[in-house]
Amino acid sequence: MPKEEYGAKDLAVLEGLDAVRKRPGMYIGTTDSQGLMHCLWEIIDNSVDEALAGFCNDIVVTLHTDGSVEVADNGRGIPVDKEPKTGLSGVEVVLTKLHAGAKFGNSSYNAVGGLHGVGSSVVNALSSRLDVEVDRDGKTHHMTFHQGHPGVYTDADPANPSPDSPFKRTRKNRPTELEIIGKVSPKTTGTRIRYWYDPEIFNKTAEFSYEQLIDRVRQTSFLVPGLKITIIDENVPETAATDTVEATDDTTVEPAQDQAPALDVSSSDAELFDDSAESQSDDAESPAEEDFSLTAGDQVVDGAFGEQPAHPRVVEFLHTGGVKDFVDFLSKGEPISDIWRIQGEGTYKEETQAVGEGGELHAQEIERTCGVDIALRWVNGYDTTIMSFVNIVETPGGGTHVDGFMNAITKQIRKAVEDNARKLKVNMKDSAMKVERDDIQAGLVAVVTARVAEPQFQGQTKDVLGTAQVKPIVTRLTDKQFGEMITGSKRGYKEQSGRVLEKIVGEMHARIQSRKAKEVTRRKNALESASMPAKLSDCQPGNDDVAELFIVEGDSALGTAKAARNAGFQALLPIRGKILNVQKASITQMLSNKECAAIIQVVGAGSGQSFDIEQSRYHKIIMMTDADVDGAHIRILLLTLFYRYMRPLIEHGYVYAAVPPLHRIALTGSHKGEYIYTYSDDELAGKLADLDKKHIGYNDDIQRYKGLGEMDADQLADTTMDPRTRMLRRIRMEDAAQASEIFSLLMGDDVPPRKQFIVDNADDFDRSKIDT
Template identity: 85%
Template sequence: MPESYGADSLTVLEGLDAVRKRPGMYIGTTDSQGLMHCLWEIIDNSVDEALAGACDHITVTLHTDGSVEVADNGRGIPVDVEPKTKLTGVEVVLTKLHAGAKFGNASYNAAGGLHGVGSSVVNALSSRLDVEVDRDGKTHHMAFHQGHPGVYTDADPAHPSPDSPFKRTRKNKPTELEIIGKVSPRTTGTRIRYWADPEIFNDTAQFSYEQLIDRVRQTSFLVPGLKITVIDEHIPETGDAGIDELREIDDIVPPDATNDTAADTSATDTDAADDATAPLLDGFTEAAATSSSAGSAAVAVAKADEAGHTHRRIEEFCHTGGVKDFVDFLSNGEPVSDIWRISGQDTYVEETQAVGENGELHAQKVKRDCGVDIALRWVNGYDTVIRSFVNVVETPGGGMHVDGFLNGITKQIRKTVEDNARKLKVNLKDPAQKVERDDITAGLVAVVTVRIAEPQFQGQTKDVLGTAQVRPIVTRMTDKQFGEMITGSKRGYKEQSGRVLDKIVGEMHARIQARKTKEVTRRKNALESASMPPKLSDCQPGNDDVAELFIVEGDSALGTAKAARNSAFQALLPIRGKILNVQKASLAQMLSNKECAAIIQVVGAGSGQSFDIEQARYHKIIMMTDADVDGAHIRILLLTLFYRYMRPLIEAGHVYAAVPPLHRIALAGSHKGEFIYTYSDDELAGKLADLDRRHIAYNPDIQRYKGLGEMDADQLADTTMDPRTRMLRRIRMEDAAQAAGIFSLLMGDDVPPRKQFIVDNADDFDRSKIDT
């Protein structure tokens, strides 16, 4: 028999107990993601003060005892009594769900924390939370344990602990704020310090220092002029107050800042070893000891904080350029256009539930303001980077604002392509030649932000904006302003819009071409091999895991290479001279170039955004060019092609450069018939000196190779093609990334920087490096 089911079977969870019972409903998960979400809630409340114009500095401190503190110089949480609950504003905000000043428009016109649960949820999921508020010339303090107000008795007030004795305030008794100090009447702000509760979060939950820095950096972009400081106390005090902090160029640097680096970044934290909450911050400790990536906004620092302690790492962020600076930061690659800006203000009407004087809810239509601020640019790559935000809260899933933006640019680009079809070489009668959204977003970097009151999100985690009225506003604004830019009717945009359209149409042609050649570029049978370029000397099928493609310079070298290769796994593709410089050519021009098209077809994995390395027909791509200046130039042109349109090959380490010798020394006497190859003039001189010292005879008529065609098959095999004896140079991704800037400088369209580079480096020119 089933148990009886009556009213006594029901459980009523009061206050914040429901949050502790079902934390996933409020923070998503109880792992690292949920742990970080709690921090975002507290930071977002301070950022909302900045959006309201009441705050210009936020400090986030990571304490060694596992706690996190967020301080701002905003207005401070209200400390007076709320009439309905008879509780102080501080207690209402931190203990009551769906309570706050963001349900109306009086205090916050646009805010990130809108559901009134952020601070109270963090309080409920913390083993301890302390809040201090500066208002009315006084500093007010209150403490909580798992969401319940009360008083802690700390053995050392300077080092509060969640394990200290706690006396809970009696139920239904108003809790008075404790006044612990005095401040200037003009000083206001809020400081919240909390210890995440290990009873709630699982053992794998860890804070991520890198996520914190990324979030703080993006917030500083989105709220121009807001300074955010992150202090990491997990790196121990050094007592060295004379070392100033290092910051990146895009951060504010004080006039007295220097570029001295702090001495030691390793650390152990014995004080927090026994603390129950310390494991939740292990990720910070590890990052503090190892972080040296270029993505950090600042490196190890030493600077005294307000309490007189000296910390190794203090990172500060402040930007004044807004989303334009953000796009510049996110851009990775050679720009095709400048950063374009779309911004404006519009209104919409929304039916919502309003709170009456007596606390009752009633429906009413409200006129809302919608502020739009978008920055975008195209770069020469094919990756898409679109970051979207509502009131500085990121919406990773996009939403109505992103849909409106993409609808606007898609409409305008398609219309402009149709209007300029002849110039762009687009056949409007061919239904396949239609620009798709993927063609448009290839290489697009954009930041889309809107500011509205009481936005509708899908869930408390705010991943997707659901306010439908925002989409047509963003679409209309994008349609008008972007339309003026892409058509070139706006002054200064004609040349840029031309480059953008060339890129987009080139992406369209590449997609169409990839679709057409998808089945014929994979070597599976003799029929497909026959479809390859006739000049390809392919290897035998069935050796894909070891197959090598040699890109050979010239027909004379091809003849020798055919005799020198192992046809079981080595294929040859000759190229005639120097291929197209794809750095300053459009995608359409690249695809129409016979040499470039042949290389892409033979490799068999597509190009650009459609490139699939799993479809590559060869395990190694080897550039085999002469050991002279022309050969080096050809290698640069080939590398530019691979880097721009087949980059995964370089990232996976499949691209190599053969290293052919420059000289051959024929030994004489007892060593007759033996040969020594050298690869530079310096090596030749050193080798001859060594032979003379060892009294080994050699033919003084040193053979110098002016090209691969001068070698016979045995020589070419021994030095360049036989895996047992050859020398290859692997092209690494970091090499290509470093060279990208040089490619742009020396091979791009912009002449003045190239001229200046030559002038600046003329005095350092080494004539001995000229190949004669």
């Protein structure tokens, strides 16, 4: 077989934007929905760069019904004069030449998001059609492109342009003149770009995400104070609600939506959970699960722009407080500190390639300025929210600016803990007593921004900042300013810094305790059982996959429960009355509380950020309390503990509430010795009426259970503990942010909002779900 010939004729040379269409992933990451959104970010970022340079304060993003997107700004407008080297207009250079634009110079832009000079041209290459209009010099200039190539479309209806209209491409090497289509005021400037993404490039499943667009625009409005950004969705009829909202330093922009109750503890079709249902046929009439959703509410869902979404037609964003407003927006839960601000700038020298007069590149050392703006606060809880940006580009992977920030606050917090070791009860001689970064980040909400000319990103998608010189600048500024805050030497920070340090040290103790707990085997033999709380009546080992923990209210109920339980897989842990409200307490106070510490120890999976659901000793945690107001209060206190420090138990459906009966009806006559249990006054009345109708006799002296201790073992087993006959309510959490708001509302320190919530919702809930 002859060898295949391989020569220069086999080499392919892709010119201009053909390389982009051949390998789009190199420029936008993917060709799915994320790549589609990345194209939109590139166009929006170019307009925002004009705002960062001080020439633009109004951007409008329009989602047209034909699937196209238009971005308009009142910036300076793309240059329309001829570029000397190519002889093409500035518009054509920007939209057809890779690595071309003013951002390669040193004067037009000092801090930009669109960096590599490929954004607009890449979007043009990946669009089936792109139209651009530029207002400059008292005229409106117009130009069109098809898959990156300039030319002229002949639209049947100029008011409704289409990528399917006939297109005549400009011949190669012949400049395309800008068409002047109107006049404007000499002071009017701006750029409007409308494009239709190319279905030949993007996947069939690719679609725009309205929710992502809103989130990105919202965060941009925080990062560029004073910039108004408007989203217009023409897919929503004009008769629909228009939401024009504005935010100042003290308010936050949010699209208006009809809010459903955040705490959903009842449902018209919800039933109780019967363990035996799984072993019965689908046709059997047996109770099913009733979800106590900690949150519920209608939310805006992602969808293609061609669909009719459930949101306002117009939404505007305008913030003036910068990153401080951003942190306030991101904060969920009770704040432990006010919002702290770190600001400043520094300079560094960098060697870069400069463009000479003849177009040649040469090395040049220039001095750069790096601006730093950081806002942070701590809130109750252990979730971490750190968002970082370079100019207006989010860097989800962090980078040198985040490294500098975290290094500095870690250093200063460790020093502050050491200086206050006695007050914080930290034994500095114990090598294990060292604050780690995870302890610091628990409950931390921070926005870290850096303004840098020509930043170095790792890849075109700009996920991570790589400019090494930024790190020492951020470290120095944070070290000095945060150091004054955390030590309390800055006026007004002493009390706040004390609370922050107490929380961080509490997280450290929780982490250490969790590590020690993991070193102990999950199941203890008789010799080791003393390490568990003495009041725990544990189940037999070997049934880990079905093991249940009943948290029982009171010693009287415990005695009955011991006789009613199946010791093979059911464990009992009594609590004395109402446990600590951890929503109002610090983590140190929580760990010092015997009841809370015992529950965490018995569950065996740790607490806070170190909680490991795989280490849980039980697959069902069942709150078994009396059917009265005090019992309901104990349940919500337990749920607050689970939510704040063992949240995965709720997320994985491990937490249940037992449903003990309220009444027992003793039948007479031929049914003597039989009993009927009811769970509400309404059910009792209905059941009695049904017995009367069927002429079945019953004892008029109906027993009303005031507590679990009033039942004998057989009754408690049949109604509340035996998986074959009992009923349970499973606790679920659908939305962490809304759940946090509900716990803050119901269990926090702020009384007036809680009172108002009760007043507003008193007539709306299902009273049959309330134990009476």
